[in-house]
Amino acid sequence: MSSTNEFILSTSGLTKNFGGLIAVNDVSLDVERGSIKSIIGPNGSGKTTFFNLITGALPPSSGKIYFEGQDITRFSMHQRTRQGISRSYQITNIFPYQTTFENIRLAAQGCSGARVNFLGMLKKAGSYGEFHEKVLDIATIVGLDPARLYVPAALIPHAEQRKLEIAMALATEPRLLLLDEPSAGMAIEEIPEFIDAILRVKKSYGDQLTLLVVEHKMDIVMNLSEEIVVLSEGKMIAKGSPKEIQENEEVLTAYLGVTDEKLA
Ligand SMILES: Nc1ncnc2c1ncn2[C@@H]1O[C@H](COP(=O)(O)OP(=O)(O)O)[C@@H](O)[C@H]1O
Ligand SMILES: [Mg+2]
Structure with a gap:
């Protein structure tokens, strides 16, 4: 090995x-x-x-x-x-009526929630502010158009949706x-x-x-x-x-x- x-x-x-x-x-x-x-x-x-x-x-x-x-x-x-270990989210995992930003934030929050549960702690899964910065960082790295971050995910171009899938996967910190x-x-x-x-x-x-x-x-x-x-x-x-x-x-x-x- x-x-x-x-x-x-x-x-x-x-x-x-x-x-x-x-x-x-x-x-x-x-x-x-x-x-x-x-x-x-x-x-x-x-x-x-x-x-x-x-x-x-x-x-x-x-x-x-x-x-x-x-x-x-x-x-x-x-x-x-x-x-x-994570695989990129598929289009079907995106919430179409939520904004791009919100989709990434939910992915990030899901991850922290799991970790908090794993540690058996009663702590809340992070504040909105904490995730806000993390989401913006990830959006910048994958190159999501800032002008479209607050648009429903269903309405952004297909290539951006594929980037969003990667952003959501990254938000879970694989x-x-x-x-x-x-x-x-x-x-x-x-x-x-x-x-x-x-x-x-x-x-x-x-x-x-x-x-x-x-x-x-x-x-x-x-x-x-x-x-x-x-x-x-x-x-x-x-x-x-x-x-x-x-x-x-x-x-x-x-x-x-x-x-x-x-x-x-
Ligand atoms: N769940 C399944 N049941 C039966 N055969 C499958 C299943 N998944 C894939 N296969 C078969 O296994 C082979 C490899 O498929 P796959 O891994 O999807 O190939 P690739 O992703 O390289 O195109 C193919 O012949 C496919 O038909
Ligand atoms: Mg294949």
């Missing part, structure tokens, strides 16, 4: 079968604390299933998951959240944040600012936050990642820097018909 400080997350022989189908096949992966790692792979290669195993949404068929050196393989989703196709549904011209937003998040939190991103848009993956992990039919077929992955023959074959230009 690797040292706790170096790796925030490790999987060992992680496997998930759905009947006869092996969706995740014997994946052993170490994630360095404070890194940004991306998982790529063709449709159906097991990326979302891998995330579901990490968050505890699905139990593995075999293998182990360690978070900060602790075996969390049998932990519930709730226990994992409490330990510091140490490991999983983003599953965070740019889904975005227009091409919205992508550069979205990449900047994620890089700003990373820079602001430093080693306090590790990001694991599933993404199929190659420009995002190549710009964002320190290391890329490639899944194909549930197996980890490659791991390396963006440059190494772009030059990897096996990866190009897995993305049948995908050429260098398309990966660039």
Whole structure:
């Protein structure tokens, strides 16, 4: 087992079968604390299933998951959240008629509430003022338009809603944040600012936050990642820097018909 400080997350022989189908096949992966790692792979290669195993949404068929050196393989989703693992909220978790600000504040407050309960204390879950500053800080980091902070979340542009999902996840103070196709549904011209937003998040939190991103848009993956992990039919077929992955023959074959230009 690797040292706790170096790796925030490790999987060992992680496997998930759905009947006869092996969706995740014997994946052993170490994630360095404070890194940004991306998982790529063709449709159906097991990326979302891998995330579901990490968050505890699905139990593995075999293998182990360690978070900060602790075996969390049998932990519930709730226990994992409490330990510091979070995935970005989905659009469906946003309260559409609440403002952007209020959505982040509620996420932040939910987190403190849980912590207060956990400690068994009778303290109220933080004052409005305390959260006010925290919400504004997070909104600035993810780059939410200040002019739209007090507009109902349903009415802000789609790309801002995706940022709001990340902001809400950050408000719960995760140490490991999983983003599953965070740019889904975005227009091409919205992508550069979205990449900047994620890089700003990373820079602001430093080693306090590790990001694991599933993404199929190659420009995002190549710009964002320190290391890329490639899944194909549930197996980890490659791991390396963006440059190494772009030059990897096996990866190009897995993305049948995908050429260098398309990966660039
Ligand atoms: N709950 C499930 N029940 C049965 N099969 C599933 C389930 N979830 C995913 N699969 C199958 O597992 C494989 C991997 O799926 P998924 O992890 O969603 O891939 P990806 O996210 O890489 O597109 C696919 O063949 C998919 O059909
Ligand atoms: Mg998926």
